[in-house]
Amino acid sequence: MSFENLSDRERAVLSHLIDHYVSSATPVGSRVLANQYYKDLSSASIRNILQDLEEQGLVAQPHTSAGRVPTDTGYRLYVDTLLKAEPLTESERERIRSSVSGAGKSIDAILGQTTRILAEIAHQMGVTVAPKFDQGILKRLQLVRISSERILVAIVVKSGLAQSVILEVEARIKDDELTTLESILNEKLSGLKLGEIRRTISARLSSVKGNARLLKLFIDTESVVWNQESDSQAHVVGAENLMSQPEFADRENLLEFVRTVEERNKLIDAVNGVGGAPTSFGAPGAPGVVVTIGSENPTPEVKRCSVVSAEYKVGRVKGRVALIGPTRMRYSRLVSIVEYTAQSLTDKLRMTDND
Amino acid sequence: MSFENLSDRERAVLSHLIDHYVSSATPVGSRVLANQYYKDLSSASIRNILQDLEEQGLVAQPHTSAGRVPTDTGYRLYVDTLLKAEPLTESERERIRSSVSGAGKSIDAILGQTTRILAEIAHQMGVTVAPKFDQGILKRLQLVRISSERILVAIVVKSGLAQSVILEVEARIKDDELTTLESILNEKLSGLKLGEIRRTISARLSSVKGNARLLKLFIDTESVVWNQESDSQAHVVGAENLMSQPEFADRENLLEFVRTVEERNKLIDAVNGVGGAPTSFGAPGAPGVVVTIGSENPTPEVKRCSVVSAEYKVGRVKGRVALIGPTRMRYSRLVSIVEYTAQSLTDKLRMTDND
C-alpha cells in the first residue's frame, strides 16, 4: 500500500498527531491539534483531514467521539518517511560511550552494562542478544583436566571470544591421551567456522584413530560443545520501565508480558526475527537500525510493542542490541540511541579484539 | 512472646483459619469456620475464640465487620508449632529427582533446571543462589592463551567446580613466561581456600620474582579472579506465579516487586540473610529448612512475602535454594518441596563430585 496520494498537510497532521499522542498517551482530538499546531486553521478543517487519514487506515478512534490514535500503519508511514532522527546531546553520547567502554573485559559484562545504560537512557526495556558463535572461526581449542572424570574444554574463537564447557567422561583418561586428543582436534578443526564444525565433525574425525571413547564424546555432544551461545544468550533490563506505561494498565496484558520476558526465547526471537531491511538514520556507515512496529512483529507475544534494534559485531560474529517498548514510543529518539549504542559497542569490541 | 497460655482449641482454630485463608485468600469469618470445621459448635463460640486470638495478635481484621486474617505472628506460631510437613507424593518426588539429576553437567545448568522445577511444582517463585566460591579449595589453576593480549584463567576448585575468567594483559607475554607463572601460582596457592587467597595473595606472592607485570595482574585484579561467584549468582524463575496472586493486585506493589526481582541482589539478600535457625521438618539428616515470614525479613522489599529456603552443598561450598511467595502460602507443602529439592541437589552434586 502506497501513500503517495497523501497531501503534505495530511502528512504533517499525522506527524503532529503522533508527536502529541506519544507524550500524552490519550487519543488526540481535532481541537488540541488545531490550537497547538495550526493557529490559522479551525478544528473543523482538522477534522476533515483526520477523516481522510482514517479512511487510509493511518489513524483510528477507540470509540465514536473519541480522539484519534495512530495505527501501526500510521506509525510505519511516520517512521519511514516523516521521522527525523533526533540527535543525542553530547553528554548523552558521552554517557553511552563511557558506560560501554568502562565495563569489564568479558563480553558478558560488557553486554550487561550496555543493556543497562540502554534501558536507562531510553526509559524502555533494553535487550541485547549475545553473538552467535556459529559464524565464529575456531582459533584454538584447549583441554584442561578438572577432575579425574571431567575436563574443561576451552574454545577460543578468532577475535578474542572464548567459551568454556565442562565435559564429563565415563572413565579415567590419561594425561597423554588428553594432550594427543587436543592436538588432533586442533589440527583437524581450527580455522573452521563453529557452525561448520558442528555439521561436519563426524566426517572430519572419522579417519582418526585413538581413544575412541573420548573422540566420540566430542562428536556426540556436538550440541553441547559446538552449539554454544555466548554465556547467557540475552540480557534484559528495564522491564519495569514498560510495565509502568499505561499500555500495560490491565492485568491480563501485563501478566502475559511478564511471562514473555521470563521466557527469554520469545524476546530473542522478537529481536532477531526482523523482517524489514535495516535503515540507516544517522551518519553514513553507521549500523542500520530496524524498526518493527506492533503487529508487524512475527512474534505474537509482542504484538503491542515495537522493537528498535541494530546489529553489532565482534569480528565476523554478530549480535543485536534492541529497545522494546509500546508502539507509542519516541521513535525519533530511540532510533538514535540504538544506533549510537550499537556503534559504540562494535567499536569497543573491535578495540579489545586482536587475533 | 510465648503463647503457652493458648488452649488447644484456640490453636486448632488458628490452624483451620490459616488453612482456609491460604486457599480462599479472603478474610475468613466465624460462620464458615463453624460450618466447615465445627459442626457441633456455633459461630458465636468461634467468635469468642477469634476475639481471644486477636488480642494475642495472632489474627487481625482488615476492617470492622470483615473476617479475620492471620498476622505474621500468627503464621509464625503456625509454622513453629502447628505445621505438619505435608509429604510429597512419590510421583512428585520422582519428578523433582529426575529433573534435578537429568539436567546437564555444568553447575549452572543444574541450578537452572532445579529452579525451574521448584517454581513449577510449588507454583511460587523459585530462587537458587549459586554457591559461594569463597569457601572452595583451589585445586589447580590453568592459564590458556586466547589472543596475544588475553589469557583465560581456569580456576578449578575441589569437588569439581570450575570457573573461567578472561584477563587482559597490556603487553605480549611469551609462552614460557605463561607456563612458569602457571606453575608458580599453582605451587603457592593450590590447597588454599579462595577467600583466603583473596585476602592474602599479595603477601604470598611478594617473594616471587619473575614477570612482575604479569604477577601484578593477579594481585591487582584480585576481585576479578578470586572473588568470582558462580557463573550467574542467582537463578530466578516463576515471577509470574506471584504476580497473579491477589496480594499483588494493586499496581504499586506489583511494580515495586518487579523492580526487586530485576535487581537480583535484593533477592539474594533475602534468601541468604536469614535470621532464624534452620528447622528440620522431614527426615532426620535432611537439610534444615528456614522459613522467614513477611516482616521478619531483614530485606524490606519482601516484607509482604515469605521465604522458604534450605542449604545445599557442593563439597564444602554452600548455596541456598528458596521459594518466595506471599505470606499466605501453603507452608506445609512448600517446606517439603524445598527440603526435598535441596536434598536432591546436594545428592546430585555429590555424585558428580570426585576430587
Place this chain on the structure above:
DNA sequence: TATTAGCGCTTTGGCAGGAGGACTGCCAAT
C-alpha cells in the same frame, strides 16, 4: 473550492445514593 461555524449525537468517566451482604460485638438466656 476550501474553510468555517454551529448543531445534534455519541461515548466516557465520575459522582451520589441506595440495596444487599457479610461480619462483628454484645447481651440475655440456657
Place this chain on the structure above:
DNA sequence: ATTGGCAGTCCTCCTGCCAAAGCGCTAATA
C-alpha cells in the same frame, strides 16, 4: 461454657444522572 438474636459497621455492587470531549454533517462563507 455455649448459644441465638439483634444492632451496628463497613464494603461492594448497581443504578441513574450529568458534564466533558469529540465527531459528523450541513449550511453558510470567502
